[in-house]
Amino acid sequence: MVLEKDRVETLRWRKGRLEMIDQRILPARFRYLAYHGARGVAEGIRSMVVRGAPAIGVAAAYGVALEAIFLIRREKNRARFAARLQKGIGVLAQSRPTAVNLFWALDRMRRLWEKNSARKLPALARILLREAHRIREEDVRINRVMGRHGARLLKSGMRVLTHCNAGALATAGHGTALGVFRSAVAQGKKISVVADETRPFLQGARLTAWEMVQEGIPVTLITDNMAGHLMSCGEIDAVVVGTDRVAANGDVANKIGTYMVAVLARRHGIPFYVACPVSTVDVHLPHGRGIPIEERKPDEVTGFANIRWAPRGVRVRNPAFDVTPYRLVTGLITEEGVFVPGTKKFLRWIDDLKKKRKLI
């Protein structure tokens, strides 16, 4: 199956429903699943129909809007409406713990609701849906700006490693790390991508490889344990990854295995960049140790999809994320520019963010 590149819509609004590409079965099959309310969207996030911090944020915003639309037809009493919408937001907040964009999007929707709490309920639902659309559109716009900032860091001919999928599929479009590659190619630079397969969910092998093949950007697939060897052979010139949450000191939570790549990149003097929309910065958290790391079910590790290859009787650990200390991060690529954690410029930027979010 081949899709026009601008037609990959990770999330789309169709006939009063949210439709999301089912990322669990890509690239073997391509289908949209439709969602009608907060519970369904929360389950879609939890089961990884949709994944990637920015995409999760957008999905959650739509989840709130869908819930409001669902409730106006069933609940005329303002107090009960409020209680039920609040409950829906609570369910969404419980879906996955690590990506801060989820909480950021829910907060934004909640604040808008508070601001418009005097409105009639149907008007409120319309306002919430408009905001979900806006968050979605902003995300694409932000990724394009981020892509241009990041593309300046890449030279033609570079072989760039990425881990997991921080692509169009992880966002509302264009992607964060893969958006940097798209923007570099759009600037006429020849780059080739090395994709870690990213066990256990295989986002690299299935999603990043698929996006790059669609885009016509050369992509080489490796297993997660090959990155160090390729670096030691001089076959990697830079690393660009996405992130699920960045602490105020620049510590980066991202897909499990990112930390290992960062340590290896440092050993080999290879720049390690993190593509990070500002919404992914959690200014509340002083450092990465405070980031909750989701532990997922064992069956992801003992096999893949419906096959199991590990023997019965084995224990399993399945942390979905790890934390890379800020000292290993060469630069955070954001829509507001590139920031180097630990520098004065970075600290000033974080202070400004805190002020904007009324934390100071």
Add this chain to the structure above:
Amino acid sequence: MVLEKDRVETLRWRKGRLEMIDQRILPARFRYLAYHGARGVAEGIRSMVVRGAPAIGVAAAYGVALEAIFLIRREKNRARFAARLQKGIGVLAQSRPTAVNLFWALDRMRRLWEKNSARKLPALARILLREAHRIREEDVRINRVMGRHGARLLKSGMRVLTHCNAGALATAGHGTALGVFRSAVAQGKKISVVADETRPFLQGARLTAWEMVQEGIPVTLITDNMAGHLMSCGEIDAVVVGTDRVAANGDVANKIGTYMVAVLARRHGIPFYVACPVSTVDVHLPHGRGIPIEERKPDEVTGFANIRWAPRGVRVRNPAFDVTPYRLVTGLITEEGVFVPGTKKFLRWIDDLKKKRKLI
């Protein structure tokens, strides 16, 4: 399926044939495949019916003996017999490039042949078969001694990470790295094992996990990209791996991903041990850069067994091994004791090995 622990015979001699456990389908299915000559054994090594440096060495020795037994019935002319046996040895030597035990075993068989070249052919075949049996029995004995030396390095309560499978299945029995764990447990120490799944062939998930479950040693399975996170959380106390070839300076070739584990272990101050029978030391090679790294077929990386999850159009790299510089190696555990690469004791030991192998 449950087997008595002392009944796991990776390779066994039955009715004039070599039988090897088919390690491609473990633990889902357990079966022996039978081999009659050098070509069959070479194909068994190449396709990874048998794998692990010491086991490959034993299999190759049997391959030479089988070829001689096959030829005495068909080739009475001494010169033609010699030419055909030599050809069989050549085919075995081509099966896999990295494990030095293969070449060590073939050399040993060739030298014995030369020493007995005046014998009648049936007597020669018997001598070669006896030598293959001897190499097999020596391997188990060596692993038990190595296990005792290594077990002294582990304390009760330790959580020990291993990569790939350096177990009974990688040897004629007991195992090298897993032999150390078995010996530690036999000494009454409580240890628990963390097994990297070891993509793409999943030797950790399938073979190490299975061996440890059989043995009743607690084992936790993780994907290869989780080791760094567990180390950063203080959940790993030591690393013990096997090796396919050790250079004269102590550089270690082992399953792809070993280098990443070693770099991470160093960062976290965790000892990194390599269990290494003396036959795995390649005194010819001054350093690890000279070790040939096998590049295997792409379909191992684009999926597993008969399933494919990566999209068409993706390129693949599939190096089967990497090289860990000796400075990252805390100790080489051998049947002659534990040696720390770079020390005077280590260099004296290597010099002695060179003398024994008549290189000086």
